[in-house]
Amino acid sequence: MPILNNLMQQLVNGLALGSIYALIALGYTMVYGIIGMINFAYGEIFMFGAYAGLVLALTNYVNVYVALLGATFITMVLGVVIERVAYRPLRRSSRLSALISAIGVSFFLSSLMVRVKGPNTRGFPTLFENRIFEIGDFQITIYQIVIIGVAGLLMLSLHLFVTYSKMGRAMRACAQDQDAASLMGVNIDRVISVTFAIGSGLAGAAGVLAGIYFNAVQPYMGLLAGLKAFAAAVLGGIGSIPGAMIGGLVIGLTEILGVTVNLSEYKDAFAFAILILVLLFKPSGIMGRKANKKV
Amino acid sequence: MFHKKRKSLVVMSVIMSALIMVSGCGASKPAATTPAADSKEPIKIGFLGAKTGDVAMYGLNTLKGLNMAVEELNKEGVLGRQVELVEEDNAGQKDQAINITNKLISQDKVAAIVGDPTTGITRVAGQIANSKKTVILSAGSTGMDVVEIGPYVFRDTLLDTIAAPATMKYVIQEKGWKNVALITSKNNDYSVSLSKIFSDAIDANGGKVVIEEFIQDKDTDFSGQITKIKSANPDVIVFSGYYTEGALIMKKAREVGIKAIMVGGDGLQGDDLMKIGGAAVEGSISYAGFSPEQPTPNTEKFINAYKAKYNNELPDLFAAQGYDALMLIAKAIKDANSADSEIFKDSLAKTKNYDGVSGSITFQENREPVKSPVYLLEVKDGKFALLKKVPVEIK
Numbered sequence: 126m127p128i129l130n131n132l133m134q135q136l137v138n139g140l141a142l143g144s145i146y147a148l149i150a151l152g153y154t155m156v157y158g159i160i161g162m163i164n165f166a167y168g169e170i171f172m173f174g175a176y177a178g179l180v181l182a183l184t185n186y187v188n189v190y191v192a193l194l195g196a197t198f199i200t201m202v203l204g205v206v207i208e209r210v211a212y213r214p215l216r217r218s219s220r221l222s223a224l225i226s227a228i229g230v231s232f233f234l235s236s237l238m239v240r241v242k243g244p245n246t247r248g249f250p251t252l253f254e255n256r257i258f259e260i261g262d263f264q265i266t267i268y269q270i271v272i273i274g275v276a277g278l279l280m281l282s283l284h285l286f287v288t289y290s291k292m293g294r295a296m297r298a299c300a301q302d303q304d305a306a307s308l309m310g311v312n313i314d315r316v317i318s319v320t321f322a323i324g325s326g327l328a329g330a331a332g333v334l335a336g337i338y339f340n341a342v343q344p345y346m347g348l349l350a351g352l353k354a355f356a357a358a359v360l361g362g363i364g365s366i367p368g369a370m371i372g373g374l375v376i377g378l379t380e381i382l383g384v385t386v387n388l389s390e391y392k393d394a395f396a397f398a399i400l401i402l403v404l405l406f407k408p409s410g411i412m413g414r415k416a417n418k419k420v
Numbered sequence: 421m422f423h424k425k426r427k428s429l430v431v432m433s434v435i436m437s438a439l440i441m442v443s444g445c446g447a448s449k450p451a452a453t454t455p456a457a458d459s460k461e462p463i464k465i466g467f468l469g470a471k472t473g474d475v476a477m478y479g480l481n482t483l484k485g486l487n488m489a490v491e492e493l494n495k496e497g498v499l500g501r502q503v504e505l506v507e508e509d510n511a512g513q514k515d516q517a518i519n520i521t522n523k524l525i526s527q528d529k530v531a532a533i534v535g536d537p538t539t540g541i542t543r544v545a546g547q548i549a550n551s552k553k554t555v556i557l558s559a560g561s562t563g564m565d566v567v568e569i570g571p572y573v574f575r576d577t578l579l580d581t582i583a584a585p586a587t588m589k590y591v592i593q594e595k596g597w598k599n600v601a602l603i604t605s606k607n608n609d610y611s612v613s614l615s616k617i618f619s620d621a622i623d624a625n626g627g628k629v630v631i632e633e634f635i636q637d638k639d640t641d642f643s644g645q646i647t648k649i650k651s652a653n654p655d656v657i658v659f660s661g662y663y664t665e666g667a668l669i670m671k672k673a674r675e676v677g678i679k680a681i682m683v684g685g686d687g688l689q690g691d692d693l694m695k696i697g698g699a700a701v702e703g704s705i706s707y708a709g710f711s712p713e714q715p716t717p718n719t720e721k722f723i724n725a726y727k728a729k730y731n732n733e734l735p736d737l738f739a740a741q742g743y744d745a746l747m748l749i750a751k752a753i754k755d756a757n758s759a760d761s762e763i764f765k766d767s768l769a770k771t772k773n774y775d776g777v778s779g780s781i782t783f784q785e786n787r788e789p790v791k792s793p794v795y796l797l798e799v800k801d802g803k804f805a806l807l808k809k810v811p812v813e814i815k
Contacts, residue, residue: 131651138643146522246664248696255675266675339640340671346640388605389634
């Protein structure tokens with residue numbers, strides 16, 4: 126029974142961690158779905174979101190929701206600006222150019238943050254008091270509830286937005302065939318900007334949540350988180366929104382599972398081992414569709 | 421030491437052979453000749469350390485302690501001669517340290533070198549000084565493979581092998597915290613070797629490691645490890661890594677309702693521990709080689725003189741150890757009646773229960789220092805405060 130309880134406890138830890146990965150993974154998957162490009166700067170946008178949340182929280186005038194919304198807004202703008210400056214001029218050139226540009230942006234953002242805020246890990250201020258809820262032996266902290274809750278809410282809204290709104294329909298149209306969508310009167314540039322804004326906003330929100338949950342913010346936090354989120358997106362099937370959510374949760378859970386079975390030094394390797402395994406048997410990822418060749 | 425690092429990589433070996441050639445060139449210079457003891461020239465002492473760069477704080481404070489020692493020694497002189505300090509700045513860089521060590525020995529013909537405060541540079545400089553038969557006394561290095569270099573290499577620091585067992589004795593026997601959760605940072609050499617010392621000391625004092633967990637430096641998510649630690653219900657958490665991870669671990673531990681406090685080495689002593697950890701690290705215990713609180717008469721005299729000289733600033737570990745380093749050398753020179761390293765190194769090695777300002781100092785047969793007491797520090801109201809001075813028995 127204690128073992129079972131322990132496992133439940135670890136499941137919640139994994140769920141909280143996985144929610145953060147899932148939010149970043151959504152950005153990767155949405156952009157890939159629409160312009161077929163991997164935006165490697167998402168990890169750094171996540172980091173920027175965490176710092177934006179930190180700066181807002183340190184002003185002492187805002188509560189957790191304002192910090193979350195503020196950071197989301199700031200990273201949305203950042204995402205749109207990055208797309209304008211670094212990716213749009215390269216849209217018609219080879220995919221490799223855009224990829225290299227993305228790596229450049231990623232280095233630029235983390236170096237910029239080292240310059241502005243210093244390389245040290247910064248603590249995150251307490252935005253709300255911790256509470257522990259106990260159900261028998263099982264317990265869950267308010268932080269975990271908030272992380273899982275907010276992440277779930279954001280993912281649900283994204284799903285509704287993409288499925289039912291006009292812009293969502295335009296996005297799906299662009300994902301299928303940009304030229305055809307353009308001929309039907311869809312403003313491609315606008316759709317891409319909105320995609321970047323939403324993806325970046327989610328990463329920014331994830332940054333604040335990570336800051337609250339880990340109590341720590343540092344300029345290079347985006348590197349590994351971004352890499353794992355990318356793995357999550359590929360694992361779930363890149364281009365698929367539900368796939369990114371599932372991928373993120375799987376990566377988070379495997380990581381915690383690695384710690385649970387006393388292999389914590391391999392916890393990062395676990396995530397990628399799972400990725401390789403899934404891709405061996407299902408190259409398109411868990412939720413990915415087989416790529417249809419356009420004739 | 422370069423021979424030890426044999427690597428199969430071609431690039432590596434090219435770099436290595438280049439380095440060997442450089443140090444080989446240095447060695448071909450004429451060997452140091454120390455001035456005869458009866459001359460009235462000053463006794464020169466070389467300072468090796470950083471005055472600029474990342475580790476400048478260590479060097480600058482060592483220097484402050486050294487300057488105080490020089491002032492005091494020159495009131496009466498050593499063997500009728502004055503003591504003169506030759507300062508150089510190695511900026512914490514190994515290549516510069518090599519040049520400086522060569523210069524101090526060959527050109528300035530120093531009687532001894534005090535420095536470097538860090539282990540890495542002491543290892544490099546120790547090789548040179550030992551081969552040129554000049555005493556080098558590091559006031560700061562704590563890592564392995566330092567005094568093993570040879571009979572001219574010394575240090576006057578509190579070693580983890582002395583301090584960690586003393587700390588565990590206090591925690592287990594005095595506090596009665598027998599069930600220990602031991603956390604190691606796997607990609608941190610310091611943490612891995614310190615955990616080994618802690619773990620042996622826990623066994624030796626009748627404690628028990630009820631759970632052993634591993635993290636890595638720069639990790640931020642510790643929820644998995646903390647959940648397991650909570651279910652093991654330890655009396656105390658021993659963490660052998662650095663302050664950043666220490667603070668994050670404790671924050672997570674308090675979040676899930678673990679009440680045990682954290683105990684660790686001097687790696688926990690950074691102001692970021694409190695900045696990041698806040699209330700979660702209150703009560704955390706770590707050890708140090710010096711504290712200006714509760715001084716002995718000798719230490720109090722030093723503190724007062726230091727404050728008078730340096731604008732009311734309190735001396736830190738490096739200032740106290742730097743002061744002790746030069747005083748130890750001066751005493752050895754007096755005892756041997758010679759400022760020749762080849763002669764006074766033996767009287768230095770015989771130092772027993774020397775009443776230094778950073779504690780009593782004894783060199784064991786292998787020249788490793790045993791220092792007493794160990795200063796246990798506790799985080800109190802967001803600051804490191806002296807908790808207890810634990811005496812160390814010399815075997």
